[in-house]
Amino acid sequence: MRTCIITGASDGIGKATAIEIARSREYDNLILIARNSEKLKSVNNIIKDIINSKPIIYDLTNLDGIPNLIKKIYCEYKSINCLINVAGYADPQPLIQTSIGNLNRTYTINVFAPVILIRECVKYMRYNKEVSKILNVASTAGITPRPGWLSYASSKAAIIAVSQTLSEELAEYNIKVYTVSPGRCATVLRRKLAPNEDQSKIMQPEEVAKVISNLLSKDEKCLDGQNIIVRRKW
């Protein structure tokens, strides 16, 4: 039995990815993590007939609870084969307005929680006989200048560096670490960053989800570590 955990599964790219992963039938169990129980339940309802899925309401700012969360999942399913870190937070501010609270929240959700989730999952993944996979959703904001988006852009640069470091460090355990950096994509988070944009004209979450799902298939053997930019050009 193969188990996949996905954060940010209640909306946007995470929701589309959960649906795509379920349809791919690559995994037997899919654990959906986010805070909004209604939205998580509705995602679970869409996929529950094709995969053994379970919604877990969890606020990722509670870093101390993550070891127990992952331990419980492992004890119930007896396997952890894949972790997809999609959950993200953005409250872009120019430097002078950037508060400690803004930095703390952005880095906690975008960097610290993914790192602790990875650490706890790897405690089990390192004993898997077959290849395990970790995928972090970063952003093109992490690689090109975004004046006024200090905390968000720098947190995404950090998670890209985390992925690159761990793809080397975890190779000895047959764990592949991917980074996917979407460009602008039609979601609630994007609406905060670009309130006046026509979202019907930009990349849709389902398009990012297809790329993620392909990377997480057993057939994908040749990519690892590098930051994969996902952007619709026309």
Ligand SMILES: NC(=O)c1ccc[n+]([C@@H]2O[C@H](COP(=O)([O-])OP(=O)(O)OC[C@H]3O[C@@H](n4cnc5c(N)ncnc54)[C@H](OP(=O)(O)O)[C@@H]3O)[C@@H](O)[C@H]2O)c1
């Ligand atoms: N949209 C874009 O243009 C774009 C571009 C590049 C990268 N990204 C990245 O893509 C990822 C997904 O974002 P999205 O655009 O799909 O945004 P979204 O639709 O707003 O989804 C964000 C997800 O993160 C979850 N989340 C936020 N805070 C959380 C917390 N404290 N604990 C648990 N879950 C939390 C939300 O669930 P709940 O509210 O239910 O907790 C939701 O499922 C993010 O990492 C984002 O930075 C997005």
